């Protein structure tokens with residue numbers, strides 16, 4: 489049987505880290521099974537759904553390196569939802585209710601104050617013809633609920649193991665609004681059936697929805713797919729993701745923070761699993777090691793600093809070929825492979841490379857302290873002849889040690905400051921050939 493899974497975002501906002509994690513994990517699972525990946529846009533809510541969000545989600549997924557075999561929009565499938573809804577009405581699985589939101593709120597409050605679980609009391613089921621006529625005469629329109637069987641609901645979750653609910657503990661979910669638009673629950677189930685989804689992967693905030701969905705699957709097609717409910721990520725202290733972190737969008741990570749897509753993928757693929765969090769430059773290794781049995785039920789902590797650490801490691805392993813178009817787009821089209829290789833171990837974010845480029849190419853404010861002036865002047869006379877390579881630095885230092893009375897930090901630091909203007913930075917054996925004799929002499933004479 490071919491595995492088919494889907495990622496089903498609602499285009500009511502940007503792709504944020506939590507959703508991106510679901511997308512990455514669903515995608516890795518599907519690819520690890522040589523399966524089929526569906527991108528389903530849950531846009532039944534026409535007021536809140538926006539084309540630009542759909543596009544942003546597509547851009548975000550593409551940037552992350554995820555692809556899909558098929559894409560569907562719920563808004564294009566309304567006729568199909570209506571067909572199933574009418575059938576379920578005939579089967580007696582949907583029933584009309586006339587409460588206003590205020591009336592429902594009041595019922596809830598009363599139940600809570602009496603210590604009763606706030607499930608819907610099924611008043612809609614016992615309405616007489618007269619009651620209905622009265623409501624209709626008032627201009628009320630019904631919303632429709634799915635009638636749950638009061639029976640055990642069980643499934644074996646790929647992450648949570650055995651999960652059990654009782655039908656009687658759950659409210660009959662509303663599946664059709666007053667205005668005739670179908671709601672997420674039923675649409676999602678109909679799609680999962682029609683697109684032959686074998687595995688539904690989503691956040692654990694959907695677990696009790698799933699219990700109701702299981703009965704909808706049974707009512708429509710007789711069989712529910714497999715489920716994997718991922719623990720929701722928390723902040724570094726273990727609390728619920730703050731508004732700022734929770735809504736941290738993939739677009740911001742890309743555009744404002746300037747991070748590499750693979751740092752997000754590397755982190756999100758491994759967070760909350762028994763595998764170590766490591767930097768990957770290639771998504772295939774993550775596909776190969778994917779297994780739901782490695783996922784824990786406990787809440788994984790999301791620490792944005794970890795993204796930065798992974799980002800640095802990934803850049804240190806990134807080849808010039810992979811990055812050269814992006815460098816050109818940054819206006820660094822004259823940069824070559826040897827420059828990239830020399831400088832990349834110092835990068836935390838790609839944009840840092842601009843500083844290195846400027847350090848070697850622009851006129852730079854370097855530092856020569858008064859007490860080092862004579863030493864620097866003397867060191868300049870000892871520079872080896874061109875051509876320069878990675879061994880030049882050592883050859884130069886050997887000559888300086890012979891020709892002056894300096895050694896250790898006393899020798900290196902004045903040279904570093906004279907050449908780079910900074911106390912920390914690239915290995916000087918790498919920097920020297922990048923600078924070349926002309927610029928080096930100029931800086932030492934400054």
Ligand code: GLU
Pocket residue numbers: 496497498530676689690694
């Ligand atoms: N659109 C729903 C959401 O974003 C999809 C949930 C599901 O995977 O069924 O929460």
